[in-house]
Structure formats: structure tokens, C-alpha cells
Amino acid sequence: MALKPVTTPDVEAPNIELTIDGEPVTSKAGVSLYDVISQTGKIIPAMCYHYTFDPFGSCGMCLVMVEGKKAPVRSCTAKAEAGMVVRCEGEDLHAARKKAVEKHLTIHPLDCPVCDADGHCELQDMAFQHGVTSLVNAKPKGLPEDRRSLVLDFNMNRCILCGECINICKDVQMIDALQFFKKEGTTHVVAKGDNPLVCEFCGDCLAVCPVGAITNKYSKYVYKPWQLKKTTSTCAYCADGCQVHLETSGKEVQRVTSPLSWKNKWGDRAETAKGHGGLCVRGRFGFQYIDSKERLGRPLVRTDEGLVPRSWFEALGLAVERLAVIKAKHGPRAIAGLITARCTNEELYLFQKLMRAAIGTNQLDSSARYGHLNFTRAMQHAAGVGRMMNSYEEITKAKALLLIGTDVTETHPVTSLRVKEALRVYGAKVIVADSTLTNMAKLASHPMAIAAGGEGAFIRALVKAVVEEDLVDEAATSAAPEAFAALKRAVSKMSWEVLTARSGATRESVVEAARIYAEASRAVILCGEGVTRRANGYANILNLVDLAWVTGKLTKPGCGINALPEEANEQGAVDMGVAPELLPGQASYAEEAARARFARVWNVSLPDDAGASLMEILARCRRGEIKALYLVGENPLATLPASTGVREALEKVDLLICQDPFLTETGRLAHVVLPACTFAEKDGTFTDLQGKVNRVREALEPYEEARPDWEIFGAIGTALRYPMEYENPQAIQAEIMKMLPGYYNLGEPRRVEAKPEGYLAKHYVREVAGRYAEEPPAGKDAGPFSLIIGQVLYHSGKLSTRASGLIKLYPSKGLLHMYPSDRARLQIGDGDAVRVTSARGTVELRTEANADLAAGTCFFPEHFNEPAVKDLVECRVDPTTGVPAFKLARVAIAKIGAERTPA
Ligand code: SF4
Ligand code: SF4
Ligand code: SF4
Numbered sequence: 001m002a003l004k005p006v007t008t009p010d011v012e013a014p015n016i017e018l019t020i021d022g023e024p025v026t027s028k029a030g031v032s033l034y035d036v037i038s039q040t041g042k043i044i045p046a047m048c049y050h051y052t053f054d055p056f057g058s059c060g061m062c063l064v065m066v067e068g069k070k071a072p073v074r075s076c077t078a079k080a081e082a083g084m085v086v087r088c089e090g091e092d093l094h095a096a097r098k099k100a101v102e103k104h105l106t107i108h109p110l111d112c113p114v115c116d117a118d119g120h121c122e123l124q125d126m127a128f129q130h131g132v133t134s135l136v137n138a139k140p141k142g143l144p145e146d147r148r149s150l151v152l153d154f155n156m157n158r159c160i161l162c163g164e165c166i167n168i169c170k171d172v173q174m175i176d177a178l179q180f181f182k183k184e185g186t187t188h189v190v191a192k193g194d195n196p197l198v199c200e201f202c203g204d205c206l207a208v209c210p211v212g213a214i215t216n217k218y219s220k221y222v223y224k225p226w227q228l229k230k231t232t233s234t235c236a237y238c239a240d241g242c243q244v245h246l247e248t249s250g251k252e253v254q255r256v257t258s259p260l261s262w263k264n265k266w267g268d269r270a271e272t273a274k275g276h277g278g279l280c281v282r283g284r285f286g287f288q289y290i291d292s293k294e295r296l297g298r299p300l301v302r303t304d305e306g307l308v309p310r311s312w313f314e315a316l317g318l319a320v321e322r323l324a325v326i327k328a329k330h331g332p333r334a335i336a337g338l339i340t341a342r343c344t345n346e347e348l349y350l351f352q353k354l355m356r357a358a359i360g361t362n363q364l365d366s367s368a369r370y371g372h373l374n375f376t377r378a379m380q381h382a383a384g385v386g387r388m389m390n391s392y393e394e395i396t397k398a399k400a401l402l403l404i405g406t407d408v409t410e411t412h413p414v415t416s417l418r419v420k421e422a423l424r425v426y427g428a429k430v431i432v433a434d435s436t437l438t439n440m441a442k443l444a445s446h447p448m449a450i451a452a453g454g455e456g457a458f459i460r461a462l463v464k465a466v467v468e469e470d471l472v473d474e475a476a477t478s479a480a481p482e483a484f485a486a487l488k489r490a491v492s493k494m495s496w497e498v499l500t501a502r503s504g505a506t507r508e509s510v511v512e513a514a515r516i517y518a519e520a521s522r523a524v525i526l527c528g529e530g531v532t533r534r535a536n537g538y539a540n541i542l543n544l545v546d547l548a549w550v551t552g553k554l555t556k557p558g559c560g561i562n563a564l565p566e567e568a569n570e571q572g573a574v575d576m577g578v579a580p581e582l583l584p585g586q587a588s589y590a591e592e593a594a595r596a597r598f599a600r601v602w603n604v605s606l607p608d609d610a611g612a613s614l615m616e617i618l619a620r621c622r623r624g625e626i627k628a629l630y631l632v633g634e635n636p637l638a639t640l641p642a643s644t645g646v647r648e649a650l651e652k653v654d655l656l657i658c659q660d661p662f663l664t665e666t667g668r669l670a671h672v673v674l675p676a677c678t679f680a681e682k683d684g685t686f687t688d689l690q691g692k693v694n695r696v697r698e699a700l701e702p703y704e705e706a707r708p709d710w711e712i713f714g715a716i717g718t719a720l721r722y723p724m725e726y727e728n729p730q731a732i733q734a735e736i737m738k739m740l741p742g743y744y745n746l747g748e749p750r751r752v753e754a755k756p757e758g759y760l761a762k763h764y765v766r767e768v769a770g771r772y773a774e775e776p777p778a779g780k781d782a783g784p785f786s787l788i789i790g791q792v793l794y795h796s797g798k799l800s801t802r803a804s805g806l807i808k809l810y811p812s813k814g815l816l817h818m819y820p821s822d823r824a825r826l827q828i829g830d831g832d833a834v835r836v837t838s839a840r841g842t843v844e845l846r847t848e849a850n851a852d853l854a855a856g857t858c859f860f861p862e863h864f865n866e867p868a869v870k871d872l873v874e875c876r877v878d879p880t881t882g883v884p885a886f887k888l889a890r891v892a893i894a895k896i897g898a899e900r901t902p903a
């Protein structure tokens with residue numbers, strides 16, 4: 001139970017005593033009386049209340065009698081006061097509540113047989129609970145349904161004007177897309193301005209609507225709630241780890257619902273700091289790929305006629321036979337494998353075991369290589385921390401939040417709600433440094449525009465500001481005087497002129513951000529792809545470690561450094577050791593003792609070479625050293641730019657095996673294609689960005705002949721004469737538990753503690769100068785525009801493009817987003833095509849205006865390859881981690897037909 005409004009987590013409100021139904025109760029002053037009553041275990045009706053937002057007091061159901069008051073009091077909006085004597089039950093209260101129900105019902109359409117909420121409706125429950133048996137005076141409103149939104153229909157005949165939809169959108173989402181609006185003599189809930197609803201489509205309003213006034217277009221009239229089987233699982237899109245209820249009938253997913261619901265309205269307001277139980281648009285409305293007709297139903301094998309369906313026996317037999325022949329002829333190092341971090345922990349563990357123990361190769365990698373490994377490797381190296389340092393609660397209760405290079409409402413919408421709560425409820429200072437005016441920048445107390453690709457320079461500038469403005473923490477720096485002296489030397493060599501030019505931030509704004517961060521008692525850094533997926537991503541994180549260390553924030557509770565991994569289980573991929581440099585538990589593969597431990601348990605001798613990660617694997621494929629490549633859920637042809645030589649690599653190998661729920665661009669080149677299950681068809685776990693291990697549960701039978709990845713790994717390993725027979729994912733879990741005791745005990749993530757002492761004493765002085773050395777300026781032929789290739793809210797990688805619900809909201813339009821004045825300057829209109837040219841080539845496409853971009857930048861969504869804008873980008877590989885950076889390029893843009901490119 002928390003104060004309403006909660007202003008600061010640091011101030012303890014005084015305790016008060018009051019009496020509820022004759023029992024003495026202790027509470028905090030100023031808290032909603034309804035919360036105090038609920039805390040005693042009494043549940044009184046409340047149709048407009050939800051613990052996640054401030055009470056509204058519209059439904060008239062939560063009535064109680066307070067001594068000294070003549071009429072019943074609405075307990076949700078009444079504040080608890082010392083000495084209050086409260087009565088919650090009695091015939092008078094029952095009658096008053098019954099009257100409120102009747103009032104709502106007399107204007108209700110009573111179309112329950114055709115209402116999606118039938119059987120899942122609080123008004124039905126209340127009518128039943130209060131014995132409402134006659135509705136002779138009912139006068140339904142007779143309003144037409146508002147079907148203008150792409151996803152949600154609003155039936156105002158059924159609306160009881162509780163305001164929950166409006167309040168959750170305003171308070172929790174801070175989107176404020178809905179309002180009450182009077183028209184035709186009746187109050188309606190409409191999108192702001194009575195326009196068609198255009199919002200983030202999180203569906204939280206749908207989730208809390210207690211009646212059937214808001215309905216989901218994607219599953220309307222196709223079920224009755226009691227016909228659906230409900231399976232609780234974990235969303236497979238991003239790393240926020242949201243719990244989803246997959247509601248299925250037969251072989252189809254009918255809808256996805258969330259723990260956030262009007263049914264779960266009783267909770268502790270302070271608990272929302274740990275999450276509010278809702279979903280984002282991807283999790284709630286992006287389920288159609290699961291039972292899509294485009295799924296691969298049978299294995300395919302390449303013949304002279306192309307890829308043709310074959311039995312599992314034949315396809316798997318062929319794959320195994322050819323793997324065995326290649327291994328016998330060329331050795332295990334002629335084989336490599338890549339796996340998506342959308343697989344479960346158990347599958348990721350088994351994959352690396354298959355590659356290392358059954359096949360004998362250390363050439364393996366996962367999609368965590370696309371950025372998250374820059375973070376975990378740097379944090380391990382400097383602080384002995386292998387994941388995000390802060391929990392949702394710590395983010396929510398931070399005094400200062402520094403967001404760099406993360407469009408968090410697009411990439412991690414549910415994590416973004418923690419930042420929003422920090423802002424709105426706890427009054428945190430929020431700095432958002434980004435080239436785009438992101439949604440979070442619009443809400444932030446301190447939005448700071450920086451240059452596209454200027455994140456690294458901005459971080460270096462912050463460190464310089466902290467040192468020069470004497471914002472350092474004496475205790476932290478004096479514990480490592482040599483390291484601090486080396487840092488001072490390194491930053492003194494950087495000029496403000498260069499730093500401000502590179503970062504795009506003014507010196508004043510850098511100093512202001514540094515001061516806010518350094519002076520906050522709890523300061524949290526959140527960064528995203530603008531930091532980890534850029535060239536120098538590893539060094540960027542080490543520089544953030546410098547910032548946190550010298551300000552005393554690295555080891556202080558409530559402070560920390562966090563990078564947001566994109567895919568659902570990137571953290572799991574790192575933890576399960578799916579990287580040549582790591583063993584399960586993030587043990588170093590280079591350490592002989594660690595290798596020996598796993599070799600003993602797996603009963604093999606492990607390859608003792610450094611192996612190869614993603615980009616080196618592709619290079620070895622091109623050179624003919626790797627003859628067989630096994631891809632699990634990875635589609636490098638669609639992900640990587642042409643400049644990486646990915647096509648040449650894939651076309652060169654003798655054996656390409658693709659295991660995926662869909663036939664992808666890469667799959668079309670394969671010799672063997674194996675149909676895999678989606679997350680909805682298997683059991684297992686994902687590890688979310690907080691380090692929580694969440695259950696994935698089978699909601700559907702596998703699609704046609706698709707099989708779970710773990711089962712396929714087991715079959716291949718066993719066929720290669722290495723026993724990998726697991727009855728179920730629990731058996732794999734049991735093995736992981738033996739190797740990594742405690743891994744599955746993370747119901748609440750354990751706090752990770754930074755231990756930088758060894759790093760500061762041993763490696764620091766040698767390494768620091770290089771990290772602050774000046775970057776070479778962009779080449780002379782670099783174009784005048786920065787092209788950013790990035791994520792949008794409605795999509796996650798390429799998987800979401802298979803979800804018809806998300807494609808409806810955000811189709812592939814093939815348009816380049818440009819800043820309006822740039823378009824005007826180049827005289828580009830909506831129908832005009834432009835030529836975008838980089839050192840890597842030219843692409844022609846049309847444009848659309850996007851006023852949130854900075855002048856001189858343009859944007860293309862990474863989810864679509866039509867046209868192939870990604871191929872304009874040069875890939876730069878991080879020298880330490882092998883992470884490829886390919887999301888940013890300098891380009892020239894010219895209107896086709898214009899005589900020459902204006903500068
Ligand atoms: S779907 Fe989400 S953003 Fe849109 S109106 Fe509802 S609560 Fe607001
Ligand atoms: S639409 Fe639903 S949640 Fe919104 S005010 Fe009406 S009944 Fe309440
Ligand atoms: S995509 Fe991420 S934020 Fe959205 S529901 Fe799934 S896990 Fe949650």
C-alpha cells in the first residue's frame with residue numbers, strides 16, 4: 001500500500017490508527033481508504049478502481065459508512081485518517097451498491113449473448129452479487145459502435161463510464177490517448193479530439209475495461225471466454241519478460257491477455273514499481289505468426305527440383321550423415337552453428353553442448369552477438385557483472401535516470417513504464433540523450449539532442465565533465481589512485497571542441513547531465529542499441545563504467561549500468577554459454593579448469609581452440625574452412641548487410657541446415673530445412689533483462705510436423721553417437737541446475753554487485769588511454785546525412801513481420817523517414833523518389849516526413865528489406881568482442897530527376 005499521490009520513496013508517512021468493522025487497523029496517513037480496507041482482506045465491490053492508477057471515484061460501488069458522516073462515502077477516493085471508524089457491510093450499504101448497479105444496467109444494452117465480455121464482465125458479476133433481477137426501466141443508449149481504430153472497437157452502449165481506460169492510458173502509459181467526450185447527449189470514451197484512435201496500442205485499456213465496451217478486433221466474435229484454454233507463458237518478442245496468457249481453442253491462438261486485468265484490481269500500489277502486469281502491442285496483438293499458414297509444416301530437402309518436402313527420417317538422416325562425413329573428412333572445425341536468442345535456455349544450453357560435445361567444434365554463436373555481448377563482456381571485464389545491474393524497482397525509484405541511445409518506448413515498452421513511473425510518481429530527473437526526439441525525450445525532464453552516432457562521444461564528454469567539474473566521489477577514486485590519474489590524463493587529452501562536434505551536444509548540456517547524474521543519491525544508466533550496437537560498443541560500456549565508478553555510483557545500492565537486450569532471451573544465450581568465449585554460467589572458455597569441469601560432466605574432451613564467433617564464422621565459410629553451417633532460427637541473409645559477404649559465405653558451404661518455424665531468405669539457400677516450433681508449442685524458460693528466469697509453457701500442440709528445437713538437437717546429437725536423449729525440457733533443466741546451481745532460483749532477481757577493484761588495479765592504466773583517443777573524422781566522401789536503421793514499436797526483428805496483426809498496424813511501406821525541412825530543402829514531395837547513396841551503393845525509394853528525427857538524419861525500419869537499405873551500410877566489427885555494427889551510415893540523398901545533390 002502506498003501513499004496517493006506517492007511523491008518520494010524516501011519519506012515515510014506517519015502511522016495512524018483507525019477502526020474497520022470494529023477491528024483496530026494501522027495504516028499510513030493519506031492512503032486511499034479502499035486500500036486500507038483491502039489490506040485487511042475485505043474485498044468490497046469497486047468497478048472504477050484499479051491499484052495501478054490513482055482512484056477516480058465514478059462507479060459508486062465502494063461505499064462505506066464513516067462515523068460522523070450521514071451518507072455513505074466512496075472509499076476509493078476517501079483518504080484514511082486517524083481515528084476513523086468505518087463500517088464496510090450492512091443492508092444499507094448493500095442497497096446503495098445495488099442501486100448503483102441498477103443505474104448502470106438501466107442504460108446498458110444487455111446484449112450479453114453477442115458481447116465478447118460475456119462471462120468475463122464485472123457488471124454481470126455485480127448484478128448477480130447484488131440480486132438485481134428486474135430491469136423493467138432499462139433504456140439502452142442505442143449508439144453506433146466506434147470502429148475507426150485499427151485494433152480496438154468502442155461500444156459506448158456498454159460503457160459504464162468508470163474511466164479505467166482513460167486513467168490507465170494517462171497515468172500508467174502516460175500516453176493520454178483517450179478522453180470522455182459529450183456527443184449526441186451522451187458521454188463517450190473517444191480518442192482525443194474524437195478522432196480515430198492512433199496510439200501505441202498496448203491494449204491496457206482493453207485489459208482493465210470491466211465490461212465489453214472495448215473489444216479486440218483481432219479476436220472479436222470468435223470465442224466465449226469460457227471456451228478458451230488459458231496458458232501462462234512468457235512473451236517471445238523482447239527481453240522485458242512480460243507474462244502472457246495465451247488463450248487458445250483447438251490449434252489456434254484466439255487472443256493474448258495479461259495479468260493486468262480488471263479481475264486483478266486489488267494490489268499494492270507500491271508494487272507497481274516492480275511492473276504493472278500489462279503488455280505492449282507486440283505481446284498482446286502480435287500472436288498470429290504462431291498459427292500462421294506460412295509456417296513450415298514438414299522438413300525440406302534440396303534436390304534437383306529445389307527444396308522438396310521429405311519425412312523427418314529422411315531429412316534428419318541426411319543432415320546427420322553429411323555432418324558426420326564432413327567431420328570425418330575435414331575435422332570438427334569444418335562445422336559451425338548459430339542460434340537465435342528467441343530459443344529457451346534449455347535449448348540454448350543443448351545447442352552449445354551439441355556443437356562442443358557431440359560435434360567437437362567451438363565455432364558457435366547466438367544473436368546476442370549483435371550487441372548484448374558488448375555489454376556483458378565489458379561489464380564482466382570491468383566489474384564482474386554479467387547482466388543488467390538494476391531491477392525494475394530500482395529503475396522506478398531512481399532519483400536520476402540517464403538514458404543514452406535507447407528509444408525505450410519502442411524497443412522495450414514495458415521497461416519504459418518504469419521510467420515513466422519514476423518521472424510521474426517519484427519525480428525523478430530523467431535525461432534522454434538521443435538524436436531522435438523519442439517519446440521518452442518528450443516526457444523527460446532533461447531531453448538532450450545529440451548527433452546520430454554521437455552516443456560514444458557524449459559518454460566520453462560526460463566523463464570529462466565529471467572529472468573537470470570535480471563531480472567525483474572521493475572515496476571511489478582515492479581507492480584506485482593510479483587508475484584515476486590515468487583517467488584524468490586520458491580525458492585531459494580530449495578537446496571540448498571535438499567532443500561537442502562529435503556528440504552534437506553543447507558543453508553546457510553535457511555538464512548539466514553530468515551534474516544531475518553525479519549528484520543524485522540513486523542514479524541509474526539505461527542504454528540501448530545506440531551504445532551497444534555501435535562501432536566501439538565495448539569501449540562505450542567501459543566508459544560508462546568509468547562514469548559510474550568516478551561518481552561513486554558503480555557499487556552503490558540503487559545505482560547501476562544497464563543495457564537493454566533486444567530479443568527475449570539474449571541474456572539466457574550469454575548465460576548458457578552460446579559464444580565461443582563463454583561456457584555456461586559465463587565461465588571463460590579460455591580457462592582450462594572451467595573447460596575441464598564441463599568436459600568431465602559431458603564425458604568428452606572439449607576443443608581447446610578459441611573457436612569463432614559470428615563474423616569470423618562467416619569469414620571461414622567464405623574461405624572454405626567451414627563446410628557445414630547449422631542455423632537455428634537465425635536468418636543472417638536478411639539481417640546483415642551485403643558488405644559482410646554473408647551471401648557468399650552461405651553459398652560457399654557444402655551443407656547449410658536451417659531450422660526455423662518459417663522458410664526464411666536464408667532457408668531458401670539451405671540443403672536441409674527443419675521445421676521448428678514457436679515458443680507457444682514448447683516448455684522451457686527465458687531469462688529476462690532483469691535476470692529473472694521465466695517459464696515458457698506449451699499452449700498448443702506443435703504445428704503439423706514441427707518439433708521443438710531441443711528435441712531436434714537431442715536427435716542429431718544422439719545420431720552422431722553422442723547420447724543426448726532428454727525426455728523433456730525439465731530433464732535438461734536438471735542438468736543445467738547441477739552445473740549452475742541457483743540459476744533457476746531467480747524468481748526475484750538477485751542484486752548483482754560490481755567488483756571493479758581487480759580491473760582498476762590490473763588492467764585499467766594500460767587500457768584507458770585508447771578508449772579516450774580521438775576518433776578519426778568521417779571520410780571526405782561521406783554523405784551529408786546520417787542513415788539510422790532501427791527498431792519500431794510494432795516489430796521485433798523479422799519475426800513480428802509474420803504476425804498479421806502487427807503488419808496491419810505497421811506494414812512494410814518501403815519509405816525512408818526524413819526530417820520535414822530536409823525534404824523541403826531537397827524539394828521532395830510524397831510521391832517523389834530519391835536516390836540514397838553510400839560508399840556501398842545506391843538504393844531508390846520514396847520518403848515520408850518524420851518531425852521527430854533530427855535535421856540531417858533519416859531512418860529506415862530494420863524489420864524490412866524492401867528495398868535493401870541495409871546494404872548501404874558498412875559493417876564495422878568490434879575488435880574485442882567481434883560484435884558487428886551495421887545500423888548507421890553516412891549517405892547522400894538526391895531527388896530523382898533533380899540535376900544535382902544539394903549539399
Ligand atoms: S491501447 Fe494503450 S495507448 Fe492506446 S488508448 Fe489504450 S491504453 Fe492508451
Ligand atoms: S470503455 Fe470500459 S474502461 Fe472505459 S470508461 Fe467505459 S467501461 Fe470504463
Ligand atoms: S514485446 Fe516485450 S514489452 Fe512487449 S509484451 Fe513482449 S516482452 Fe513485454
Ligand code: FES
Binds near residue numbers: 060
Ligand atoms: S471504486 Fe470507488 S467509486 Fe468506483
